[in-house]
Amino acid sequence: MDTALPSSAQAGSSQSRFERDEDYYFEDGSCVLLVQDTLFNVHRSILSRDSSSFGTMFSLPHGDKEAEGKSDTNPVVLVGDTVEEFKHFLWALYALPPELRLVTSSNAELTRLIDITCIANKYSFRTIEMWALDAIQEYVNQKPCPILGPLVVEASSGDVIPFPRESTTQTLQNTAQLTQLIRLAQLCHHDKLLNTLIALLKQLMGTSIHYAYLAMTIADEYDLRSLKGIAYLEVMQKSSIVSPFQTDPFPAPVFDNGSTGAAGNAVNTKLSKDTKEGRLTLSSSQRLRLLSGHYRLTIAWERLRVTPPQFAHTLSCGATWHQHGCTQSWLEFWKEKTKSDVVLSLGPADVLGRLKQLTKDFDRWGSATYMHHDCRVAARKSIQEAAKAIEDTLPDYFSDEAGLGLVL
Numbered sequence: 001m002d003t004a005l006p007s008s009a010q011a012g013s014s015q016s017r018f019e020r021d022e023d024y025y026f027e028d029g030s031c032v033l034l035v036q037d038t039l040f041n042v043h044r045s046i047l048s049r050d051s052s053s054f055g056t057m058f059s060l061p062h063g064d065k066e067a068e069g070k071s072d073t074n075p076v077v078l079v080g081d082t083v084e085e086f087k088h089f090l091w092a093l094y095a096l097p098p099e100l101r102l103v104t105s106s107n108a109e110l111t112r113l114i115d116i117t118c119i120a121n122k123y124s125f126r127t128i129e130m131w132a133l134d135a136i137q138e139y140v141n142q143k144p145c146p147i148l149g150p151l152v153v154e155a156s157s158g159d160v161i162p163f164p165r166e167s168t169t170q171t172l173q174n175t176a177q178l179t180q181l182i183r184l185a186q187l188c189h190h191d192k193l194l195n196t197l198i199a200l201l202k203q204l205m206g207t208s209i210h211y212a213y214l215a216m217t218i219a220d221e222y223d224l225r226s227l228k229g230i231a232y233l234e235v236m237q238k239s240s241i242v243s244p245f246q247t248d249p250f251p252a253p254v255f256d257n258g259s260t261g262a263a264g265n266a267v268n269t270k271l272s273k274d275t276k277e278g279r280l281t282l283s284s285s286q287r288l289r290l291l292s293g294h295y296r297l298t299i300a301w302e303r304l305r306v307t308p309p310q311f312a313h314t315l316s317c318g319a320t321w322h323q324h325g326c327t328q329s330w331l332e333f334w335k336e337k338t339k340s341d342v343v344l345s346l347g348p349a350d351v352l353g354r355l356k357q358l359t360k361d362f363d364r365w366g367s368a369t370y371m372h373h374d375c376r377v378a379a380r381k382s383i384q385e386a387a388k389a390i391e392d393t394l395p396d397y398f399s400d401e402a403g404l405g406l407v408l
Contacts, residue, residue: 017037018034018037018038018039018072019037019038019039020038020039020041020072021038021039021040021083021087023087023090024040024041024042024087024090024094025039025040025041026041026042026043027041028043029041029042029043030042030043030044030045030069031043031044031047031054031058031069031076032069032070032071032072032074032075032076033069033075033076033077033078033086034075034076034077034078035078035081035082035083035086036081036082036083037083038083039072039075040086040090042090042093044058044069046093046094047093049093049125050124050125050126050127050128051124051126052123052124052125053123053124054123057076080122081119081122084115085115085118085119086119088111088112088115088116088119089115089116089119089120089128091112091116092116092120092128092131092132093128103132103135103139104135104138104139106142106146108135108138108139110136110139110146110147110177113132113135113136113139114136114180114181114184116128116132117129117132117133117136117184117188118184120132121187121188129188130190133184133185133188133190133193136181136184136193137190137192137193137196140181140193140196140197140200141196145200147174147177147178147181148174148200148204174204174211175210175211175214178197178200178201178204178214179214179218181193181197182194182197182198182201182218182222185197186222198224198226198227201214201215201218201227202215202227202230205230205231205234206234209234209235209238209239212231212234212235212238213235215227215230215231215234216228216231216232216234216235216286217286218231219231219232220285220286225395228394228395228398229391229393229394229395229396229397229398230394232289232290232293232394232395232398233293233352233394233398235290236290236293236294236349237347237349237350239290285400288400289398289399289400290398292397292398292399292400293349293397293398294349296397297348297349297350297351297390297397298348298349300351300390300397301348301349301351301354304338304351304355304386305338308330308331308334308338308382309379309382309383309385309386310382311330311375311378311379311381311382312378313326313327313372313375313378314372314374314375314378316372316374317372317374317375322370325370326370326371326372326375328370329370329371330371330375330379333361333362333365334358337358337361337362338354338358340361342357342361343357343358343361351387351390352387352390352391355383355386355387355390356387358383359380359383359384359387362376362379362380362383363380
C-alpha cells in the first residue's frame with residue numbers, strides 16, 4: 001500500500017494544524033487516518049473488508065511501539081490521496097442501499113464514481129472497485145451519453161453529431177473525461193468499459209480532429225490496436241500530408257466551430273500555445289507513423305489500381321457465358337472507374353474511401369454488361385473483401401517499423 005507513516009513525534013508536533021473530518025471522524029472509530037491535513041476516524045473492521053491492503057497492514061506486528069492509527073497523534077498517513085477522493089471512497093464503504101442505488105441513476109456523480117474506483121484500486125478493495133466500474137459503465141451507456149455535453153447520438157444512424165455546434169472548450173472538457181475513464185478502465189482491466197469508451201471515441205473522431213488526435217495518442221500510450229489504425233487514419237485525412245511545396249506536413253487543422261486550433265497535449269487535455277498557433281503537437285514517432293502510413297497506403301492503392309481484386313467465376317458463368325468476356329468487362333470497369341474524378345479527388349492514401357466509392361460505382365453500373373449476374377455478386381464482394389483486408393491491417397500501415405511488406 002502506498003502510504004508513508006510518520007513517527008509519533010512528527011504527527012504530534014503537527015497535530016495542531018490537522019482538522020477532524022465532519023462526516024467520517026466517528027467517536028467509536030478504531031483507526032485514525034490522515035489524508036492531507038484532515039483526520040478520519042473509521043472502523044478497522046470496515047477497512048479490513050474485501051481482503052484489502054488495510055487488512056494486511058493491520059495484521060503486521062508492531063513490536064513495542066504503539067500501532068499507527070490508535071490516536072490523532074499517531075495516525076496512519078495516506079500519501080497521494082486528496083480529502084475529497086477519500087471521502088467519496090468512505091461514502092461507498094458506509095452508504096446505505098438506497099444511497100448506493102443513486103450511482104446507477106441519471107443523478108449519478110461521475111467524479112464520485114471515479115474517485116471511488118481509484119481509491120478502491122489503490123488499496124485493493126476488489127469488490128468495490130468492480131461495483132464502481134460497473135456503475136460507470138451504466139452511466140456512460142445512458143442515452144444521450146452524459147459525458148458528451150452538447151454532442152448527441154443520432155438515433156437512426158448511430159452517428160455522433162454536434163448539437164449545438166461544439167466549442168473548443170467543450171471539446172477539451174469531454175476529452176478530459178474520456179481520457180480519465182479510458183485510463184481508469186485500462187488500469188483496472190475492465191474490458192467492457194474500455195471497449196465501450198473506444199467505440200465512443202471512434203464515433204467522436206468524425207466530429208473533430210481533437211478527438212482523432214486524442215484517440216491516436218491514447219492508442220500509442222496503451223498499445224490499443226483496435227483504436228490505433230483508425231485514429232492515425234483519421235488524423236492523416238484531416239491534416240494536409242506532404243506535398244512538394246510544404247515544409248510542414250501537418251499545418252493548421254480546423255475545428256468544427258470554424259476556428260483553427262488543436263490540442264497541445266491531448267492526453268493531459270490542456271490547452272497549450274500550440275492550440276492558439278493552430279498546430280498539432282506531434283512527437284517524432286507519431287510524425288513518422290503518419291508519413292509511413294501515407295506512403296504505404298498510397299502504394300497499396302497503386303497495387304489495387306494496377307491489379308483489381310480477383311474473384312472466382314461461378315459454374316453458371318462457365319456453362320452459359322464466355323468467361324473471357326466476363327473478365328474483360330470487370331477489367332474495363334476497374335480501369336475506367338479507378339481513374340474517375342470522384343475517386344481521384346479522395347486522395348492517394350484514402351484507399352478505404354476509394355474502395356467505398358468504387359462499390360457505389362459498381363452498384364450503378366447497370367445490367368448492360370457482359371458479366372454474369374452471379375459473377376457480378378462475386379466481383380462486388382471482392383471489393384468489400386479488399387477493403388476489409390485494409391481495415392484489418394490498418395495499424396500495421398502506421399507502424400514505425402521498416403519493411404513490413406504489407407500485401408493485399
